[in-house]
Amino acid sequence: MPCSSAGVGPRALWLLVSALGAGALLGGCATSPPAKAWARTGDPLADGLAAIANEPARDRVLWQYRTAAVAMRRGQFAQAKALLDDALLTLGGISAGDKSARQARSYFHREAKKAFRGEPYERVMAYYYRGILYWIDGEPDNARACFRSAQLQDSDAENKQYASDYLLLDYLEALATAKLGGDPTDALKRAQALAKLPQPPALDAGANVLVFVEYGNGPTKYATGEYHEQLRFRPGVSVHQSAVLKAGDQTVELAPSDDLNFQATTRGGRVMDHILGNKAVFKSATDSVGDAALVSGAILAGDHDTRDVGLGLAAAGLLSKIVSAATTPAADVRCWDNLPQYLSFAALRLPVGAYPATVEFRGQGGSPIANLTKSFTINVTSATADTVVFVSDKNQ
């Protein structure tokens, strides 16, 4: 005996309301409090500091990275130090139990919900910059500690051939060890083994002027796949291919020791990629189930005898569609967007004094790039204590 129409209405209505309620609930989970309003000034340092104070806490480390890089390039090392120290407190901690990370793994929160720490190449650079700052402060052992931590950040590559393969980090570890009276052999051998052409310069523990140079534009991130669930890296484009340092009567070729484009793209798959893949499958499956249920429900609802079943199925289909819509498999594409592409280094011996110096950036074929030469003065105050110079093509 068919159900009476008077009995059908409330049940179907209840299911529809439930479906919509669940949709609202699930959709609501994905939202997050908006950032506080703040006015951009156009000054990347001031804007970075404002962003740290006003943007959501999950982006704090990202802004600290970016702003520290700007401060480094302005020679505001104390500012860079403070920013990196705070960022490294987060980075140095184990993320187990992190609520934002747990949410990022759930179906209904974006990966970008997690507190930003960066991909390995970004974490490496945070430690690398802090290491330079320690060396500037006359603490080569702490600098070495940072270079070791940086190399460790790169140690979990999918293909072990690309694990811990920053030449400069091993070379700098060797140099610091030699300067501290230790045996640099192991670290130097690792650096030499990592070298593509050319080989790193011979280790000179007596060098008292250390020049860290960076140039080019680093990689950025984008997402691909049906639901943007696959993280990819877009290599930065750089006209610079090498650099030359001239200081006093010395000229040193600054070939790239490390290439961040290479580092970003050789890390391999992440565990999180697997989770995002699962999210994408779930989103796709619930969407398909929803489509099937809606179509079937509509057909069944057309027949007086199966109207109840049809409406119920349609409601379930709607719920499934809502669940699918609320599922967020998109990969986190927040990135440290002002990194260089190439890292380079030179160590010189200079007597005490002031030396006019230049770093000339060169394009394909070795021709100098106009208007990009950086001029500065190296003030050597001690023949034994290290004078550390940081030069970027983005120096301001």
Add this chain to the structure above:
Amino acid sequence: MRTNWAKVYWLFGLAVAALVLGGCASSGVKNPSGVAVTEMRPDERGFVAGTGVESQDLVAVTDKMARSILAIPEIANAATPPVVVLYPVQNNTRFPINKDIFLTRIRTELNTKARGKVSFLSRGAGAQTDPLLSALERERELKAAGQVTSDADKDKPGVSQFKGADYYLTGKLEGLSGRTSQGLSDYILYSFQLVDVRTTGIVWEDKAEIKKQGLEDAAYR
């Protein structure tokens, strides 16, 4: 026969809810929530934020060193309080640290628990790369030049040079780190020495070891 549609709806709704709530995007991932850091020292366990040098390590290590120093005959049976200079520890780990903090805490522990048994001198570490031997040589030269006191003129009246050290207290942090898909592991060996300035002999040495392991949340792996 009349179908009980209400039951069917409820069962269907429950099935969908179970699918939505019970399903997990992390399936197939081992330890998706990560494993909390565990301090490996046998006499103390606790949850910590990282695998590096932390305050509880500092307290445990310096307490042990201070107790150990007080027990050696050169300190416990000295006729006059030996004079000790603190020399910054060497950091050979992957963790940047404040190098003075270990010796500062050992000094305060010794001064608190054995007031008068040891006296400390303030000396700068000198050049950034000045190894311990250079510092010891410098101390000896200062004594020879009469710029600081030595045993010979300790009791002379009117002597007003800087005091000379009997011992240098220093230490070294050595580390062993590893990272795999199973997690992150850091072992640190803390060793401290008391070195006789005259002979460069090591009159006391002790160590402490701490190993920590942890696994990052899958969202960061």
